[in-house]
Amino acid sequence: REKKRENRDKIKVKKKIVAKKQETVTEKKEEFSVQGDHVEGKVDYNKLCAQFGCDLVTQNLLERFEKLTKKKPHEMIRRGLYYAHRDFDKILDAYEKGEPFYLYTGRGPSSESMHLGHTVPFIINKHLQEAFNVPLVIQITDDEKFFLKEQIKTIEEAYRLARENAKDIIAMGFDITKTFIFIDTDYIKYLYPNTIRVQEKITYSQMKAIFGVDDSSNIGKIAYPPIQTVPAFSSTFAIPFGNKKMKCLIPCAIDQDPYFRLCRDVAPKLNEEKPSCLYSKFMSSLRGPKGKMSASDENSAIYLSDSPKQIRDKIMKHAFSGGQDTEEKQSLLGADLDSDVSYQYLTFFLKDDKLLHSLGNDYKSGKLQSSHIKSKLCDILIPFVLKFQENRKLVTDDILEAFMAIYFQFSQVFLNLINRKFFQSNVVFYTKPSGNGTIRKQFNNDKQSYKGRVGGFIKKRILIFKSYGTCNKQKAVIWGFGEKGGQYYKAQYFTLLKLKKNIFCLVLGKSYENPTEVVDLKVFSSVKSSEDSTNKKHSFDVYSTDMRHSFVATSESEKEDWIRHIGKAIVLTNKKVIPKTNS
CATH class of the missing domain: 3.40.50.620 (HUPs)
Structure with a gap:
């Protein structure tokens, strides 16, 4: 009888709580505000979508994406975290047509x-x-x-x-x-x-x-x-x-x-x-589902610079819980997943759909306590942040400048017009017409350069060439990532080389028979002094409409010598009728 009485009391408590929740739902919904980067209140995303006049992302749209790209939509998209759009279907149309x-x-x-x-x-x-x-x-x-x-x-x-x-x-x-x-x-x-x-x-x-x-x-x-x-x-x-x-x-x-x-x-x-748009929901503050993370409030967010201890402390001590305040109540009533910050963060960062579904069901039913969900989130986020921090250490100012290069279009230098024995590897390159006089390039088929992946960031990927030295042998220093993320240095030389009739190029390497880089002058249209744009003495540029290489000579006479010889080579390389010449 006592057990039956206890069960009846528990059922009554549960019914009261459920009834209270239902009353709350039927009440007037709490107001929210979304304006620019300022968010207040618990956001009703469907209502916001209707206010803005967006369309919801449908299953048909996701199936079409997967059919066209041969890739599953990202878990954030599959789970409805990216939930609204404007004309995303038109982007899929363009992709299908090759536009x-x-x-x-x-x-x-x-x-x-x-x-x-x-x-x-x-x-x-x-x-x-x-x-x-x-x-x-x-x-x-x-x-x-x-x-x-x-x-x-x-x-x-x-x-x-x-x-x-x-x-x-x-x-x-x-x-x-x-x-x-x-x-x-x-x-x-x-x-x-x-x-x-x-x-x-x-x-x-x-x-x-x-x-x-x-x-x-x-x-x-x-x-x-x-x-x-x-x-x-x-x-x-x-x-x-x-x-x-x-x-x-x-x-x-x-x-x-x-x-x-x-x-x-x-x-x-x-x-x-x-433009077409694909819109996401906000990642809520650690303090709770009302609003979003803010970089202006240190206690509302987990930063990518936080230590493992800071991350664990923030989650275990400060992450708002949708579970009950005692283990007994949690076992009986379960958690509110929508308001539980730790579970919501898992929907963003836990890749395994089945595991996420299982955790959600067990937490909602009361089989799992809040501490278990928080601990699982720590296990996911700490390796994510540590991997990011390792990548971040590799990003130098030179790499930043490479990503910010305005002339970032790349083209293959591996052209049939040039004798292939002069290539060590197929190379793509792009340059920036800025004050630091650099040539930036990337090897795109040298498998060795793709070793040592760290979270998708490729070591040894960026090589930066700076030129110094004399007219006939232009010395350059090359540096990039070593196997352990450090820098290595190696001396090289530039020479102006005539390969065949009307085919000239600049070759990087001590021996032109086995160069590390070839710059086909057929691709370029002109060469001229660039001291005004680079702010470097004795500098000159070889450039076309969409790319530019910058060089620095050791004297004004050497610079003029380079410009004269390269300019003549460009003219001869681009002439339709090649005059006979002994040069």
Whole structure:
């Protein structure tokens, strides 16, 4: 009888709690606010989707993606964490037809280190870049954070944070040959023409309605939104994309939709393609499901710079639990998965669908305690962050500059016109016409250079060539990642070589019979002094419409000698009728 009485009492308690939950559900739902990067309240994502006028991602759309790309959608997409879209079906149409398009995402640098929530769009952009095999542009908005964040006092500080955050992004393992990272204040020369075209089409009233600016807002905050919209137009990247008109897909959090609604409204007026968007839910704060992680609040987030102890302490002590306050109640009533932060984080980072489903069922039914879910999350996140930190140590300023090279298009130098014995390996390369006089390149078929993977980041991947020395033998120093992540150095030489009639090239290597690099001068159109652009004495550039190599001689006479001989070789190489010559 006592057991029956206890069971009846437990059932009554359970019924009361269930009834209370039902009453809460029937009550008026709590208000929420999503505006720019500011989120308040528990977000009703379906309601937000309807307010913004987006479409939900359907199973048919995911099946079509898998059929076309031969890849399963990422677990975040399969689980509905990326749940809404604008014209994602049109991107799939373009992919099916072989039409070009690109990806665009960004980061506002408000802290020294990114947190877990910031990694979500980059994980998905990397997945889509690999699935579609398309370029990706990443905007770092140092100007926006200078306008909006009170703790960032100077534009110099905003720029410094932008570079640090860009290095964090690189450590996620992006393909350097298909990824272009730019900081607004660096790239403004190329952003501004489209920015003023957009600004001319919108009014202050629209800005107030969409972004909540008012008479007390600084002018920078009011004028900024078009700067974030124009990377969605391929004409903003005329140099990297070679003036191709391309569609754009923007995978990001749904709070960014106001920027791209504005962009889609203006695009037809400017004869630009409307961008497509793929929107995610927010990764909530450690404090609970109301709002999202914030880089401005250290206790609301797990940072990529946190130690294993810090991560474990934050999760075990501060992560909001949807479980009950005693083991007995938890066993009887189970947990609320929607409000449990640790379980929600597992939906983002636990790859095994079956394990996630099993953990969720057992936790909800009361078979598992909150401490078990938190401990499982620690086991997932600590290796993830440690692997990121190992990658991050490998990202130098030179590698950052390589990802930010405006002339990032690459082309194969392995041409049939050149005698193949002069190639050691098939090489792709790209260059930056900047002040550091460098040639940046990547070996794309040397299997040895792909050894030593660390979380998708490839050691020995970037080689950087700086040139010094004399006219007839141009000495260069090469450095890159060694097997242990350190630097190694090796001396090489450049020589101007005539291979056949009308075929000239620059050869890197002590012996032209076995070079480490060949630069076909048929690809290039001119050579000229570049001291004004490089700020280096005795520098000159060999360039075409979409790439440029920079060199530094040891004297003015040697520089002129190089320019004269290379210029003559370019002219002879590109002539249709080759004159007889003894040179």
